[in-house]
Amino acid sequence: MDHIYLDNAATTPMAKKVIETMTTQMQSDFGNASSTHWFGRNARAVMDDSRAVLAKSINANPNDIVITSGATEANNTAIMQTAHARAGLGKHIITTAIEHLSVLKPMAQLEKEGFRVTYLPVNEEGEISLADFDAALDDDTILVSIMMGNNEVGSRMPIQQIGERLVDHQAWFHTDATQAFGLLDIDVDALHVDMLSVSAHKINGPKGIGFLYRRTGINFPPFLRGGEQEMKRRAGTENPPAVAGFAEAVRLITSQEKADRQAKYYGFKEQIMHALKAAGVDFKVNGPLKPDALNHVFNLWLPGVSTYALQTNLDLAGFAISGGSACTAGSLEPSHVLTAMYGADSPRVAESIRVSFGAFNTTMDIVQFSDALVKIVNRLRKKANA
Numbered sequence: 288m289d290h291i292y293l294d295n296a297a298t299t300p301m302a303k304k305v306i307e308t309m310t311t312q313m314q315s316d317f318g319n320a321s322s323t324h325w326f327g328r329n330a331r332a333v334m335d336d337s338r339a340v341l342a343k344s345i346n347a348n349p350n351d352i353v354i355t356s357g358a359t360e361a362n363n364t365a366i367m368q369t370a371h372a373r374a375g376l377g378k379h380i381i382t383t384a385i386e387h388l389s390v391l392k393p394m395a396q397l398e399k400e401g402f403r404v405t406y407l408p409v410n411e412e413g414e415i416s417l418a419d420f421d422a423a424l425d426d427d428t429i430l431v432s433i434m435m436g437n438n439e440v441g442s443r444m445p446i447q448q449i450g451e452r453l454v455d456h457q458a459w460f461h462t463d464a465t466q467a468f469g470l471l472d473i474d475v476d477a478l479h480v481d482m483l484s485v486s487a488h489k490i491n492g493p494k495g496i497g498f499l500y501r502r503t504g505i506n507f508p509p510f511l512r513g514g515e516q517e518m519k520r521r522a523g524t525e526n527p528p529a530v531a532g533f534a535e536a537v538r539l540i541t542s543q544e545k546a547d548r549q550a551k552y553y554g555f556k557e558q559i560m561h562a563l564k565a566a567g568v569d570f571k572v573n574g575p576l577k578p579d580a581l582n583h584v585f586n587l588w589l590p591g592v593s594t595y596a597l598q599t600n601l602d603l604a605g606f607a608i609s610g611g612s613a614c615t616a617g618s619l620e621p622s623h624v625l626t627a628m629y630g631a632d633s634p635r636v637a638e639s640i641r642v643s644f645g646a647f648n649t650t651m652d653i654v655q656f657s658d659a660l661v662k663i664v665n666r667l668r669k670k671a672n673a
Contacts, residue, residue, distance in 0.1 A: 295645030312528035337534035361484035361499035364510035372507035377427035413442030440574025441584035450479025492536030552582035562657035
């Protein structure tokens with residue numbers, strides 16, 4: 288049986304050129320990038336060259352890129368260290384109700400420490416209101432952390448408008464761009480963001496590597512204490528092969544490629560909806576359905592069919608999808624994103640699936656998936672009504 292992977296919001300397969308680049312680096316430049324001998328200097332050159340590529344991808348200064356183990360570390364660093372470093376200026380933080388858990392859990396910890404956190408609500412398309420943001424912002428606000436795009440429903444946040452509002456405010460502005468990076472053109476100056484988090488494994492790069500963009504002047508103690516790597520901002524021996532692989536993944540995604548992927552993925556959504564409608568299958572889309580959303584994410588409500596049953600049956604048929612964020616895959620708790628959008632009592636919370644597309648998916652993949660989805664939904668509904 289062939290298996291088709293449609294869970295790219297969780298992680299993506301590595302691109303062939305990324306694997307080749309990393310293999311070459313592991314064989315040739317194995318030195319410690321902090322060593323001053325020839326081997327170390329070669330490894331340092333790999334780090335420097337790769338950092339320049341990563342910086343260019345968001346129109347940043349290379350010295351403002353801090354290599355991390357991924358977006359979770361980057362988010363925790365930006366949130367916890369900003370709060371602790373700026374507590375004397377205020378103790379209010381603004382975020383949203385649908386952030387990734389690597390943002391929400393640090394927020395919960397800070398609340399235990401006496402910080403006041405405002406969780407902006409979202410509408411039924413998973414979008415916040417700028418009026419709500421304006422009402423929440425006050426003189427005590429020291430940090431705003433709002434994701435660029437949501438990992439479960441593909442909604443986008445008004446990052447530029449928020450950034451403009453904070454230009455003359457004391458609050459630092461952080462955005463988790465993990466899902467948007469590789470699909471949208473990002474310019475940290477145009478967006479007026481102070482910190483930005485990214486993971487390589489979402490763009491066909493290696494796992495365990497990412498970066499935190501920290502604008503010059505955004506200063507706080509390192510989250511990880513130890514050596515003086517990453518210009519004294521993040522301790523730990525650098526991983527040049529993984530960083531080189533990350534940079535190669537970035538090189539593969541031109542501005543035109545981003546636009547092409549967005550259009551391709553929107554077409555996949557239309558293809559699935561057409562198949563469901565043609566077969567008379569009742570469904571609803573959770574979140575935005577428009578070309579400028581993060582179109583690699585497609586969240587569907589299939590009334591009367593449990594998420595678990597549908598996900599399990601699709602897996603047995605050879606299709607990898609999810610019921611929501613991969614970080615909560617082992618949890619019995621309902622999606623906090625869908626709960627925030629529709630309410631805890633909505634049947635959508637327990638009857639929805641997330642399909643997420645990637646660079647290697649084809650039209651034929653979607654045809655096969657759509658056929659299987661129709662058959663399985665009809666079978667499960669018939670069984671439930673028997």
